[in-house]
Amino acid sequence: MTTVIPVPQSLDDVTFEQMLERLAPLAADEKVLIDARHARWASPYGLVGLLTIAQTREVRPTLTPPESDETLSYWSRTGFFRHAEELFELHGTVPRARPTAESSVLLEITSVSKSGDVHDVVDRIQQRAQNILERELSIDAQASVRFVMTLSEVCQNVVEHAGRGGWVAVQTYKWQKRLGGRRVVQIAVSDAGIGFRRSLESTPGRALTDRWDDGMALEEAVIRGVSRFRDRGRGQGLAGARNFLGKWAGKLSVRSGTARIAIVPPWDDDVPLLENLSPFPGAQVQITIPERVPERDDQRTGERAGERAAERGRVAATGRRGVS
Amino acid sequence: MIRHIDLSSVLRRSVCDLYSNLVTRPTGAAVRTEIEHLLADSPGRTLTVIDFSHVGLLDYSCADEVVAKLLLRFASEAPPSDAYFVFRGMRESHLDAIEAALVRYGLALVSERTDGPPQIVGNVADDEQRAWDTVYRLGAADVATVAASLGADAPAAERLLNGLSERRLLMRLDEQYLALGHAG
Numbered sequence: 001m002t003t004v005i006p007v008p009q010s011l012d013d014v015t016f017e018q019m020l021e022r023l024a025p026l027a028a029d030e031k032v033l034i035d036a037r038h039a040r041w042a043s044p045y046g047l048v049g050l051l052t053i054a055q056t057r058e059v060r061p062t063l064t065p066p067e068s069d070e071t072l073s074y075w076s077r078t079g080f081f082r083h084a085e086e087l088f089e090l091h092g093t094v095p096r097a098r099p100t101a102e103s104s105v106l107l108e109i110t111s112v113s114k115s116g117d118v119h120d121v122v123d124r125i126q127q128r129a130q131n132i133l134e135r136e137l138s139i140d141a142q143a144s145v146r147f148v149m150t151l152s153e154v155c156q157n158v159v160e161h162a163g164r165g166g167w168v169a170v171q172t173y174k175w176q177k178r179l180g181g182r183r184v185v186q187i188a189v190s191d192a193g194i195g196f197r198r199s200l201e202s203t204p205g206r207a208l209t210d211r212w213d214d215g216m217a218l219e220e221a222v223i224r225g226v227s228r229f230r231d232r233g234r235g236q237g238l239a240g241a242r243n244f245l246g247k248w249a250g251k252l253s254v255r256s257g258t259a260r261i262a263i264v265p266p267w268d269d270d271v272p273l274l275e276n277l278s279p280f281p282g283a284q285v286q287i288t289i290p291e292r293v294p295e296r297d298d299q300r301t302g303e304r305a306g307e308r309a310a311e312r313g314r315v316a317a318t319g320r321r322g323v324s
Numbered sequence: 325m326i327r328h329i330d331l332s333s334v335l336r337r338s339v340c341d342l343y344s345n346l347v348t349r350p351t352g353a354a355v356r357t358e359i360e361h362l363l364a365d366s367p368g369r370t371l372t373v374i375d376f377s378h379v380g381l382l383d384y385s386c387a388d389e390v391v392a393k394l395l396l397r398f399a400s401e402a403p404p405s406d407a408y409f410v411f412r413g414m415r416e417s418h419l420d421a422i423e424a425a426l427v428r429y430g431l432a433l434v435s436e437r438t439d440g441p442p443q444i445v446g447n448v449a450d451d452e453q454r455a456w457d458t459v460y461r462l463g464a465a466d467v468a469t470v471a472a473s474l475g476a477d478a479p480a481a482e483r484l485l486n487g488l489s490e491r492r493l494l495m496r497l498d499e500q501y502l503a504l505g506h507a508g
Contacts, residue, residue, distance in 0.1 A: 115350040149421065156385055
């Protein structure tokens with residue numbers, strides 16, 4: 001029997017959860033058909049997430065591509081089908097991806113499994129990122145460099161901790177749902193590896209507490225910079241990313257296992273920690289940096305600072321906050 | 325002996341001749357190992373200028389592997405040799421990554437600048453900074469001179485100077501302490 005998993009019309013980090021909810025009750029060796037016929041839009045997170053779903057299945061899943069020519073063409077330009085054809089049985093034909101000067105795809109979907117892949121990612125995006133981020137998002141050259149440093153670190157997390165390869169993609173687009181249509185640049189990295197909890201559990205002599213779960217593992221790694229390695233120099237990657245995102249009102253979210261943690265900027269109303277999500281292997285990281293509009297950002301930062309402080313107080317008082 | 329190490333050349337020689345960015349831990353570890361091999365050729369007191377001028381991007385992990393772990397070894401209680409370092413050509417983004425790495429270990433380094441005097445980067449206390457600035461201004465100085473300049477007593481000044489010397493931020497030559505930026 002084949003179970004059909006529809007791809008939401010608009011596929012992003014939020015709607016991706018709908019797919020995982022449908023997948024959760026299925027055995028890994030059960031045949032699934034990922035039905036993207038009605039998909040009209042997908043974020044980088046959504047696209048690398050689809051590849052990761054295939055990576056988790058023991059029986060090669062089937063994928064029906066989007067019916068919309070525009071969507072099909074866009075997915076093709078992101079490099080999605082180049083990877084998908086290795087992981088899915090593709091129904092129908094898909095357009096061959098051609099080199100494009102389109103500025104929205106900063107980095108086509110790229111597989112990451114070894115250190116050399118990270119060098120390739122950095123080399124490929126460096127000049128392009130600086131031009132586009134400065135022109136379209138008013139992000140200055142220094143910040144563009146830090147953006148690429150952040151990208152390098154999140155890619156390395158796959159190489160060092162996942163235990164298997166993953167994918168990275170970087171795109172810019174106008175975000176209509178939020179930020180009044182301002183442009184954003186988004187990094188998405190996804191793998192189906194061991195995830196944060198198991199990675200931290202592998203630390204020799206680590207004492208596990210009663211509270212130990214995916215949510216706590218994410219708090220340890222993302223908030224406190226804890227790594228499975230004892231080395232004091234470890235854990236700097238996500239710490240550096242958080243520092244950079246704090247300066248540029250960026251958002252970081254990391255999903256692993258059944259939890260998702262987010263560093264929430266003033267422009268967003270996401271919750272810091274989501275628990276009891278549908279289980280999904282590995283780790284999925286999303287970084288969103290909005291176009292810089294100095295006056296508006298400064299004003300909103302001021303407005304939200306008090307709210308965030310109050311929120312932090314509530315989280316501290318209750319120990320953690322979970323919404324599922 | 326003063327030695328100059330161009331990190332970009334070391335990267336190409338030890339990892340891949342196509343790379344210009346110092347990213348990833350394995351790359352950083354390979355570069356550091358190559359530097360340590362070069363230093364092992366000169367077992368006596370050495371001053372090494374580590375040049376970042378032709379390095380593109382430096383990420384946090386690589387900064388930890390190349391810079392922090394190198395200094396950690398030579399600023400330890402039992403360093404493999406009496407080696408001192410001056411860093412050259414570091415851009416602001418390099419400094420970001422390096423400073424984050426140094427602070428984790430309580431390390432510091434001397435960075436040459438094109439637009440001003442050398443500066444200490446990393447973890448340094450205010451009194452250490454004042455003592456270092458004094459020695460730099462004087463070029464070389466003994467304990468009594470530094471103490472007088474700082475308005476401190478001699479034992480306190482000596483403690484500061486010896487601490488800076490052990491941290492490889494000043495070079496001690498008999499009774500004199502030498503600021504590394506001058507020597508580089």
